[in-house]
Amino acid sequence: MQETAWQVSLVLMLMITFGVVFVAINSGKREEEYGPLVKRAYSFRTKLFWAVAFVFFPAMIYNLMSLPYSPKAAASSGPTQVINVTGHMWYWEMDRDQVEPNQPVDIRVTSADVNHGFGIYDPDLRLIAQAQAMPGYTNVIHITFPKEGTYRVLCMEYCGVAHHNMMTEIKVGKS
């Protein structure tokens, strides 16, 4: 997902760069009559509008198809494993830290004091899921760990002076 976001951003940013450079290069010679130029520019803008709309709207809808807020239907088999997590200044309290791979896990995240963020990093240190940990509320992360290994948990919401040390681990694999 990060790779896609990065590449799509780069492409869009480059397209804007080309547009701006094109205008800058073509800024030197003056076309005295602005009226006809405006007319052409407006008709190009209409085309541009629809081009952008035809790309953006499907992308916008497509990305709403599978939201992290509810479990993915039939994504995995087996009983749901549950981890209850409470964030504290400045440590994570978990009632278990070991789960089976390829089986659904519900991570129920809350906090005992201030806002924290429960971020799960895979063994390659890539963020794969997160939810805010807030006092009085429980946010549930629905996840299936695809491979065995040690996953790191980092705090994703600033919570004070030891925020960056608020780490723990989840072991995925046979105990």
Added chain:
Amino acid sequence: MATYTYTPVPDQGAKAGVLAYLVISCVVLLLMMLFGLLMRMEQAQMISIGALWFYKIMTLHGAGMVGIVALAGAAIMWHFLRQYVDLSTGIFMANLILFLTGVVMILASVLLGDFHAAWTFLFPLPTTSMGMWSPGAAALFMGGLLVIGVGFVLLHLDIARAIISRYGGLGRGLGWPQLFGPDDGNAPPPAVVASTMVTIVNLIGLVVGASILVMMLINVYVPTFEIDPLLAKGMIYFFGHVFINAVIYMAVIAVYEILPRYTQRPWKANKVFLASWTASTIMVMFIFPHHLLMDYAYPKWFLIMGHIIGYLNTFPILIVTGYGAMMIVYRSGIRWDMCSRLLFVSLFGWAVGAMPAFIDGTITVNYVMHNTLWVPGHFHTYLLLGMVAMVFGFMYYLGKPNENAPDSALDVAAFWGFVIGTMGFTMSFLYSGKISAARRYAEHLPEWVPYDKIASYFAMLLIASVLVFIFRFLTRLGLASRDYQRASLARSMAT
């Protein structure tokens, strides 16, 4: 159908108050940039200031930057708006005094009181310090923000009053008769439309912000006065998002006003323009849930609204304002000087930064990128290369000795240093976000450090360039207050 003729207007000099705003902006902006550099260098392990100082500086950098760009944006808006409506200089100065009072309170809270709950002051962190700071320090910080907010409320009330008395209502300030009826060509100029939008959204945003600040201040002293943390977060981000966005919408007035002087082409408030500003007025107020996508406790429709409006919001930026700037510059014979360069590049910075921003507002992306360095990556792009470039462009405009004055090689080098420094710095932020580096970390994991180093060098280049901009402006303060032709005329007209 509107005709496209340009009516020249003389370049007015800045009032003393505007110059006071800008000088203070220069000083604080530079200091906050240096704070930002210190944070990057700490993460890059080039220096060692420790976590406490990192987070104190982070709190100052966040609050200070939001405040100071708002001050600079207000200076631009006020300078141009007063050429159309009758604004009160007294209230303009009262805002500055309240601002400085708030700044002193915040500095005292952080530097003397060790407060470091970040500018977001998410409830209940300010009152849950684990003994790191006192309730008094928290109250001083939030009180400081409140005082600054009150100043801006006064300023916007005065602007609302002036627009209503000149145009007959805020809807008329947004050009609604021309938008929804026949376009009689009498819509208010872009500067007025933008000021009306900013005033509407900021008044609402500031009232919400002040409400949560007052609630939290009461909670400091009466802990039994309970606040729902989810509600507090929603209110804080509503206020924060509206306020920081409004800053760009204030500063863009410089582009609307100055680029037409360089190109001798009008920037007309036609139907598309008016529609886009009315749409922005609404969207800016409903887009804030994109800060809350990882709070599953909110209703789903509310979070999906943040996602959808994030996509829609890019249309006015790209298709109307960005495109509009390209249109009046294309084959205009524009003469490039520091002012026209900076204003032109500011639209690039705004548009290009909006791309990673709306992508971050995609729920499935946010799930793995929220609160990574991707976020400061995008907002530094459109604030620095967008909004701040507009401010410096405005400063070069005010200080330009005469319409044909050439720029020194140093200034031109600083322009490119600014562009390259900012892009290098923000792209390394974005790349760090791509590899999942968390934001607001005093210490980075070893895998993240190389990019912090790269970012630090680009940040140094950027700050060196800004030093040139600021030095140039300060040496030209005497010119800035006079009325004379500043903008170079486009090529074929001048010769």
